[in-house]
Amino acid sequence: MSLDKKYPKEIKQLLAKYPPEHKRSAVMPLLYLAQREEGYVNKEAMQDIARILDITETEVASIVGFYSLYHDKKAGKYRMQVCTDLPCALRGADEFLNNLCENLGIKVGETTEDGLVTLESVMCLAACDRAPMFQTQGPDGIKYHEYMTVDRTMELIDALKKAEKEGKE
Amino acid sequence: MSHVLLRHRDIPDLNTLSVYKKNGGFAAFKKAVSKMQPNEVTDVVKNSGLRGRGGAGFPTGMKWSFIDNKNWPHYVVANADESEPGTFKDREIMESNPFQFLEGLAIASYAVGATVAYIYLRGEFWQVAAFLDEKIAEMEEAGFLGDNLFGTEYSLKIFTHLGAGAYICGEETALLESLEGKRGQPRVRPPFPPSYGLYGKPTIINNVETFTNVPMILANGADWYKSMGTADSSGVKIFSLSGRVRKPGNYELPFGTTFRQLIYEYGMGVQDGRPVKAIMPAGASSSLIVVDDKVLDTPMDYATVRTLGADLGSASVIVLDDTVDIDWVVNKTIHFFKHESCGKCTPCREGNYWMRNLTERIHSGAGSQGDVDLLLNVAKQMQGKCLCALGEFSTMAVVTGIERFPQDFKKAVKA
Ligand SMILES: Cc1cc2nc3c(=O)[nH]c(=O)nc-3n(C[C@H](O)[C@H](O)[C@H](O)COP(=O)(O)O)c2cc1C
Ligand code: SF4
Ligand code: FES
Numbered sequence: 001m002s003l004d005k006k007y008p009k010e011i012k013q014l015l016a017k018y019p020p021e022h023k024r025s026a027v028m029p030l031l032y033l034a035q036r037e038e039g040y041v042n043k044e045a046m047q048d049i050a051r052i053l054d055i056t057e058t059e060v061a062s063i064v065g066f067y068s069l070y071h072d073k074k075a076g077k078y079r080m081q082v083c084t085d086l087p088c089a090l091r092g093a094d095e096f097l098n099n100l101c102e103n104l105g106i107k108v109g110e111t112t113e114d115g116l117v118t119l120e121s122v123m124c125l126a127a128c129d130r131a132p133m134f135q136t137q138g139p140d141g142i143k144y145h146e147y148m149t150v151d152r153t154m155e156l157i158d159a160l161k162k163a164e165k166e167g168k169e
Numbered sequence: 170m171s172h173v174l175l176r177h178r179d180i181p182d183l184n185t186l187s188v189y190k191k192n193g194g195f196a197a198f199k200k201a202v203s204k205m206q207p208n209e210v211t212d213v214v215k216n217s218g219l220r221g222r223g224g225a226g227f228p229t230g231m232k233w234s235f236i237d238n239k240n241w242p243h244y245v246v247a248n249a250d251e252s253e254p255g256t257f258k259d260r261e262i263m264e265s266n267p268f269q270f271l272e273g274l275a276i277a278s279y280a281v282g283a284t285v286a287y288i289y290l291r292g293e294f295w296q297v298a299a300f301l302d303e304k305i306a307e308m309e310e311a312g313f314l315g316d317n318l319f320g321t322e323y324s325l326k327i328f329t330h331l332g333a334g335a336y337i338c339g340e341e342t343a344l345l346e347s348l349e350g351k352r353g354q355p356r357v358r359p360p361f362p363p364s365y366g367l368y369g370k371p372t373i374i375n376n377v378e379t380f381t382n383v384p385m386i387l388a389n390g391a392d393w394y395k396s397m398g399t400a401d402s403s404g405v406k407i408f409s410l411s412g413r414v415r416k417p418g419n420y421e422l423p424f425g426t427t428f429r430q431l432i433y434e435y436g437m438g439v440q441d442g443r444p445v446k447a448i449m450p451a452g453a454s455s456s457l458i459v460v461d462d463k464v465l466d467t468p469m470d471y472a473t474v475r476t477l478g479a480d481l482g483s484a485s486v487i488v489l490d491d492t493v494d495i496d497w498v499v500n501k502t503i504h505f506f507k508h509e510s511c512g513k514c515t516p517c518r519e520g521n522y523w524m525r526n527l528t529e530r531i532h533s534g535a536g537s538q539g540d541v542d543l544l545l546n547v548a549k550q551m552q553g554k555c556l557c558a559l560g561e562f563s564t565m566a567v568v569t570g571i572e573r574f575p576q577d578f579k580k581a582v583k584a
Contacts, residue, residue: 017328022368024350028333053350066352066511067333069292085254086453086501087411087487123336123505124254124453125293128409129417135293142295 003048007033011052024053027063031070036139039079040071068122069137076111076118078138078160080153084121087128096132097121099150104157116164117157173397173405174381175421177265186307189268195313197387198272201279203319208234210280214383216391218403223248223339223376224451224482226402226471235363236281237371243283244372246348247274247380249290249297250332250339254505255452255485258407258419259377263290263297266381267304271327273380275314276387278325281373285326289344292333301329336509340557341374343511354513355557378407398424402470412449412488413440429465432488443490447574450474451482453502454562456569457495478569495577499570500528506563517560520551524567531581541578545571 004011010033011026018025027049034045041064050057064070071079082100084093097119101107104119111118127133130146134153145156177183180192189195201210215230236243247270251259262270278286290298305327308314316324330348337343338353345367347353366372382404386394395403402424411417414436422431428448432438439445445465449455456479458464467473474481489498507521527544530536548564555561571578 017330019368022349025330025348027350028331028347031333032331055350062352063350067292067335069334085505086498087255089501090412090487090489090493091417123508124252124256126251126257126260126291128255128257128411129419141299142293144293144296 003030003034003045004052024055027053027055027060028067031060031064035070038074039077039138040074042072069142077116077164078136079118079120080134080136081120081122081125082134083123083125083127083131085124085128087124088131088133091128091131093132096148096150100153103150103154112157114161116160172421173385174262174269174378174407175266175419176269183266184264184268184304186268186304186311190311193388194268194384195272197384198275198279198313199319201276201387202321202323207280207282210276210387213387213391214280217382217386217394218391218398219379219382219386219394220402220471221376222378222382222406222483224253224454226481229375229379232363232375233277233281233373235361236373237364238282240364240371241282242285242370243281244367244370245274245278245281245283245286246344246367246372246374247286247288247377248339248341248344248374249288249294249377250336250344251294251377252291252336252339253452253454253483253485254502255411255449255487256409256483257411257485258409258483260294260297261407261419262377262381263294263301267301268308269384270377270381271301271304271308272313273383274327275325276383277373277375277380278327279323281371283373284324285328287348287367288327288329289338289348290329290331291338292331295331298329298331305329335511336505337511337557337559340559343557344374345372352511354511355559357556399468399470399473401472406469406484408469409483409485410436410488411485413443413490413493414438414488415440424470425468427466427468428460428486431469431486432465436488439488439490441490443492445488446491446493447489447495447498449487449489449566450484451480452485452487453505454482454565455479455487456565457489457498457573459573494581495570495574496528496532496581499566500532502566503528503563506559510559510563514556514560516551516554517556517563520547520560521563523547524563528567531578534581536582538579538582541571541582 014026014029030049034041046060050060082097108121132148133146136143171179182188211233219229220226332338335353338347342356343353362372398404407421416437420435445460448458458477458479503524507525510517510521512518548567
C-alpha cells in the first residue's frame, strides 16, 4: 500500500506545518513515517514521498543518505546506539560497549541472531552527564537509556525479546 | 540564589501550564503584545546585554534589530539541535521548563513580526519534540497561541521539526536548508538570515537557552539582568559540566564564576582526587587549555576565557585529569568531525579524512614524529579556508593539543 493510502491523516497533519508552496519541508517527517514499520526506507516509499512532495526520487534518496537516522537497509528491529563520544568515553563508554559486545557475542555494526538488536556506536547524544548511555531506535521511535550497566542492558534486551514473543503469539 | 533559567529546580511541576501560570507565566508575553511596540521589546533585550547562547555570543537584541522590514513574511527559528559533544542544557530546559522557552520564543516572534515560528530539534530528541507538541497544544487551548492573541491583531503559531542526526544542522544556515527539506549543508554568507533566511525570507535564529532568558528580562527589566554576570557578559549561563568530575551536570551560574568554583564547588572535584590537566570550555570544538592555579581562578565570561587562548562557546566544560592522554582526546574529536563534516568544501572534507588517518595511527602507537608534524601541518593548512565554522572547529583541539601538550604526542609515537 502506498504511504499516502496508509497514513492519510498523519500526512495531512505534517503538511499543514509548512506553507503549501514549500511542502518539500515535509520530507524529513515523511521519511520518519516511512521508516516506522520496517526500520528502513524502501524504494517504493521514496517514490511515494517524491510524488507527494513534487520532488525527484533522487532528491529523496540524497536526503536519506545525508542524515544518519534514516536507513536504506534493513537491520535489527531495534538499533542500539551507544554513545562513545569524548565526554561519555571519559566516563567509561568504550569499556561499556566492549563488554556489551562480549555479552551479546556480536561486534559493533552486527545484529543478534534473532534479528532483534543491531549494535552501533554513535556521537554525542546530549546526555554526557549520564554515561554510559545509549538510545534505541525502533518502531516506537527513539528512546534514551541512561546511567546504564551491562546487566541492566541485558535485562532491557530480555524484556524486548519477551515482548516480541508475546506480540507474535 | 534562585534560578533564572532552571527554575524547575526551585518550583516543582513547573512544566505544567497551571504551575507555570501561577508563577508569573505568560505575563511578559501578554505585556509585550498588549502594551508594547515590537521595537520596544527589542530595545529591552538590547539593553539587557543578552548575548546568544548557541556559541558565538552575538548580542541578541542587535540581531533582532537587523530583521529586514521591507521583506515579508518573517520567521523565527529556535535552534534546538544541541549536538556539540559535552552540551546538554537545552534538553533540560525543554524537558523541565518548556513554557519559559516557548514564551521566550513567542516574545521574540512578536518583536520581529513573525506569525510562524519553528523549533528545529535534533532527531534524537524525538521524545522531547512529542512533549513540546503537547505543551504547544496546551498553549493554544489556553489562548497563548493562535489568532488575535490577548484581543489584539497579533497571531502566532509554533511548530516543531525534527532533524535526523547531523551535527552540521546546528549551523544556522545548514539548519535552514534542512528545514526547507534539503541536505543540511551551510549556505555561503552573506546574505545573513535576518535578511535572507527560511524560504528566502527574513529570519531570526536563536538558541533555546537564549530564548529562555527573554521572559525573565521582560518581567524584571534590563537593569536587573545586567546586575548579574560581568560587564562583558551580562546575566546567567548554564554550564554543562562533563568529563572526569565527581558530579557532572548542568549548573546555572552568573558569568564570571571561576573554573575552580564550577569544578570543585559544583562538580565536587575530580574523580579519585586527581589534578585537572586540561579543560575544553566549548565541547569538542574547543581549544585545550593547559590548567594551573591561575587558570582555575579565571572568571568565565566570553572576553576573559579568550585571554587563555580559547573560546567559551556554548560553555560545555569538559574536564580532563592527568590520567588522560591528549593524543587520545584528539583522536576522539577528529573521529567526531570526520563523521560530521558535510562534505561541501574540500579543505574540511579532505582535511578531516587525513587528520583521522593520522590521529588513528599516532594513537595506535604505529605513528612517528613525522606523522605528528604532518597532522599539525594539515590542521594549520585548513584554518581560514573552510566555508563554515565546523572546519575551523575541527582543527582547534589538534593544533592546541600538539602545541600545548607535545610530551603526550612524543610518548604516543615512542610507545
Ligand atoms: C558546526 C556548528 C554547529 C552549531 N551547533 C549549534 C547548536 O547545536 N545549537 C545552537 O544553538 N547553535 C549552534 N551553532 C551556532 C548557530 O550557527 C547560531 O550561531 C546560533 O544558533 C545563533 O543563536 P544565538 O545567537 O542565540 O547563539 C552551531 C554553529 C556551527 C558552526
Ligand atoms: S567547513 Fe566542513 S561542514 Fe562546513 S561547509 Fe565545509 S565541508 Fe561542510
Ligand atoms: S558524549 Fe555521550 S551523550 Fe554526550
